[in-house]
Amino acid sequence: MGGDAEKWVLMVTARTPTNIAVIKYWGKRDETLILPINDSISVTLDPNHLCTTTTVSVSPSFDQDRMWLNGKEISLQGGRFQSCLREIRARAQDVEDKKKGIKINKEDWQKLNLHIASYNNFPTAAGLASSAAGLACLVFSLAKLMNLKEDNSQLSAIARQGSGSACRSLYGGFVKWCMGKEENGSDSLAVQLADEKHWDDLVIIIAVVSARQKETSSTSGMRDTVVTSALIDHRAKEVVPKRIVEMEDAIQKKDFPSFARLACTDSNQFHAVCLDTYPPIFYMNDTSHRIISCVEKWNRAEGTPQVAYTFDAGPNAVMIARDRKTAASLLQRLLYNFPPQSDVDLDSYVIGDKSILQDAGIKDMKDVEGLTATPEVKDSILSEKSKGDVSYFICTRPGGGPVVLADESHALLDSVTGLPK
Amino acid sequence: MGGDAEKWVLMVTARTPTNIAVIKYWGKRDETLILPINDSISVTLDPNHLCTTTTVSVSPSFDQDRMWLNGKEISLQGGRFQSCLREIRARAQDVEDKKKGIKINKEDWQKLNLHIASYNNFPTAAGLASSAAGLACLVFSLAKLMNLKEDNSQLSAIARQGSGSACRSLYGGFVKWCMGKEENGSDSLAVQLADEKHWDDLVIIIAVVSARQKETSSTSGMRDTVVTSALIDHRAKEVVPKRIVEMEDAIQKKDFPSFARLACTDSNQFHAVCLDTYPPIFYMNDTSHRIISCVEKWNRAEGTPQVAYTFDAGPNAVMIARDRKTAASLLQRLLYNFPPQSDVDLDSYVIGDKSILQDAGIKDMKDVEGLTATPEVKDSILSEKSKGDVSYFICTRPGGGPVVLADESHALLDSVTGLPK
Incomplete structure (x- = not known):
């Protein structure tokens, strides 16, 4: 150590x-290592609209590991944080910053304390996989700080121990999360199937649905499903x-109809096994159901899927449109x-990539009020409009992986004190 | 013929x-004969509160088969009515009414026309299995009119061809509906597991839930499930x-905890395979979910099930309480x-067996307003009350099978004209 x-x-x-996830992860075979009972496949969302930014720092002056999430200090004592920190420290390498005159030997990392600050650019409580981005960012940024030699796939196996879908x-x-076979979880990691440029026609619209119901956490929910559902084994082993094979193929071929069918049916089946859990778990609500009806009716009217939908452990809909025009x-x-x-203005009701609003010819609330029913919804439940069932929409697209932000202006910690700015 | x-x-x-049904029927292996892919078990509801009354009549003066449902003439041309009529006429016997001086030889039934009037003592559209009671009553009353030798079990195989659950x-x-093995459906029929006196502690409360969504008919719904669900085969063959074995045992032993667990999990699984159908079918809505939460929280708080719930192809909850006190x-x-x-009065909000209201100490709306939260629902979604989510409640119990009403005052047709009274 020096400096x-x-x-x-x-x-x-x-x-x-x-x-x-477009093929869902639901159910662990090992609770501690977070090893899943099936492979899963996901689309990464553009970090310009949904991401976590994390600053990790080390200093001999820090007297304990500390973490701040969205400006508020939180405990790092949880087993999942501790697993990640332990795994990363065990792989730490020598680090030298000649400009600052700092030299850390790899064995020093066991004694040095860390300050970590993390910030989500979207509401944490909205059920938009904030823990996935958060744990992935923690692992990635620590790996860079400690100069780990592991590649992102190997890092994913560490992030997995913090939050399964983080990998x-x-x-x-x-991205595919391969469930792996090893008991120690070493082969349960993520691999990239295709980068974000491979299929860049896709546009994603997320409906953040107002929930009146407190949700079951996914951790306890999937545990209950594994123990009580009579269908989960069949899903994991047979379905x-x-x-997974079909979805990999659909992605390689950019075959939207197959992609949509697989994403929709797998989302529905995930919610089906939640319902088959005892007591049953309901993540979707009436608004979620109406969004599905809206998409299904349109897809049917067009004769071929225009939009896929998928729902995680909450009522929010993630819709993937085949192209900008469809979006x-x-x-x-x-x-x-x-x-x-x-009392809501358009600017806060549709956030993210606002160019989709422009393409839709909607400039203000009057344009929204001027919209008319589309042919496929005549005489349907959708004719009943209810204001406020959706909190807001986020327009985005498939996006890139983790990046280091070299510019110090992005740092969430003060470079002198190591405390939140 | 004479007279x-x-x-x-x-x-x-x-x-x-x-x-x-407490073990659900969902999925046919033969659409025409209505042969199911699994056995099912049901509780018969007290006809004093929910039943169909049917008058069937024959006269040489009738020039065609005609039917009235709840006072309105309906077509008998549907394949299901025709199947039942054909099967019953084929088994008709000689009939003699010496008092009236009428004699009908069995071959005459092929030429004689029928008038049929049917009436449900509950709303037909409320999703309370009106077609089951209706078809069963049609078959039963015609069998009596035509002096069939078949017992109720054999008649159930005819009613089955009109509406599966009618059997x-x-x-x-x-009652158990044995799926049978024969291609012609001759062994797909109902048998009684225990009569209504066997377990007469049980009390049933039905919540008729206000639906804003038009429902998928069970006929097309189960067809779609069989074709598209990746879970239905596993359910039918393995689960x-x-x-069925466990439920028969629970009924014989009047083992309420097992009965409740089986009824609830099987209802949930039926709705799970509906959700696993493509496009997905939603029969339960947010109100249904809240009713389930209400029952589940209470059952959990008591440590042993007090109430079972089951939902058919709609949002209405059928709750079975272990005894009157629990009800x-x-x-x-x-x-x-x-x-x-x-604007709703108590008398029309709780119908059926009003003595349960008395037991609950509720005489008027003021008593309803005076009710307080029970301990298990503190801080839960149930703390949000929403008026009007339930249209009304029906209090009832397990009840008896079909009966002939000998007193002519019950007849729905005029004994001289054969037309609705």
Whole structure:
């Protein structure tokens, strides 16, 4: 160890995307190591709209490991944080910053304390896989700080121990979490199927649905499913393996109809096994159901899928449109059927990539009020509009993997004190 | 044929109960004969509260088969009606009414026309298995009119061809529909497991839930499930057979905890395979989910099940309480959490066996307003009360099978004209 009177602070800031599974992960075969009972496949979401930024720092002046999430200090004592920190420290390498005159030998990392600050650019509580992005960003940024030699796939196996789906946030584009066979979990890691440029027609619209129901956490939910569902084994062993092969093929070929069919049916089946859990778990609500009806009716009317939908452990809908033109039509349909409450302005009701709003020809609330019913929803439940069932929409697209933000202006910690800015 | 100048009218009036499956029927292996892919078990509901009354009549003066449902003439041309009529006429016997001087030889039935009037003592559209009671009553009353030698079990195989679940309405108490093995369906029929006196502690409360969504018919729904669900085969072949054995055992032993666990998990699994259908089918809505939460929280708080729930192809909840005392507590909880809209009076909000209301100490709307939260629902979604989510409650119990109503005052057709009274 070296540096000016032990007062140095060494920092790394990184940004990591969130991801949405299109073949779902639900059920662990090992609770501690977080080993799943089936493979899963996800799409990484553009970090410009949904991401976690994390600054990790080390200094001999820090007297304990500390962490701040969205500006508020949180405990690092949880087993999952501790697993990640232990695994990363065990792989730490020598680090030298000649400019700052800092030298850390790999064995020093066991004694040095860390300060970590993390920030989500979207509401943490909205059920948008914030823990996935968060744990992935923690592992990625620490790996950079400690100069780990492991590649992102190997890092994903560490992130997995923090939050299962976090392992899929180590890559951009389309990512597969291979369940692996080893008891120690060494082969349960993420691989990239295709990067974000491979299929860049896709546009993603997320409906953040107002929930009146407190949700079952996914950790306890999937544990209950594994113990009580009479269908989960059949799903994991017989259904998912075939869908994984088909989904990989659909992604390689950019075959949207197959992609949509697989994503929708697998989302539905995940919610089916939740319902088959005892007591049953309901993540989707009536608004979620109406969004599905909206998409299904349109897909049927067009004769071929225009939009895929998928729902995680909550009522929010993630819709994947085959291209920008479809996304604009989808947004029109969504705004017509799910208008905002009267005190909400358009700018805060549709966030993210606002160019989709422009493509849809919607400049202000008057344009929303001027929307008319599309032919496929005549005489349907969608004719009943209810304001405020959706909190807001996020327009985004498939995006890239973790990156280091070299510019110190992005750092969440002060470079002198190592405390939140 | 005989009688006074061919002007005679011969009539039979019968009353048949509806039933609620506790191990569900969902999926046909033969669409025409209505042969199911698994056995099912039901509880017959007390016909004093939910039943169909049907008058069937024959006269040489009738020039065609005609039918009236709830006073309105409906077509008999549907394949299902025709199947039942054909099967019954084929088994018709000689009939003689010496008092009226009428004699019908069995071959005459092929030429004679029928008038049929049917009436449900509950809303047809409420999703309370009106077709089951209706078809069962049609078959039962015609069998009496035409003097069939077949027993109720054999008649159930005819009713089955009109509406699958109708076969279970040929008996009171607890009834099993054996799926059978024969291609012609001759062994796909109902048998009584226990009569209504066997387990007469049970009390049933039905919540008729306001639906804003038009439902998928069960006929097309189960067809779609069989074609598209990746879970239905596993359910039918691996899960249900074990549950049937366990449910028969629970009924014989009056083992309420097992009965409740099986009924609840099987209802949930039926809705799970509906959700696994493509496009997905949603029969339960947010109100259904809240009713389940209400029951599950209470059952958990008590440490052993107090109430079982089951949902058919719609949002209505059928709750089975272990005894009268539990039913009164259940009704208090339901009225607290699901109060009526302000313009509804108690007398029309809780119908059927009103003595449960008395047991619950509720005489008027003020008593409903005076109800307080029970300990298990603190800080839960149930603390949010929403008036009008339930249309009304029906209190009932397990009941008896079909009966002939000898008293002519019950007849729905005029004994001279053969037309609706």
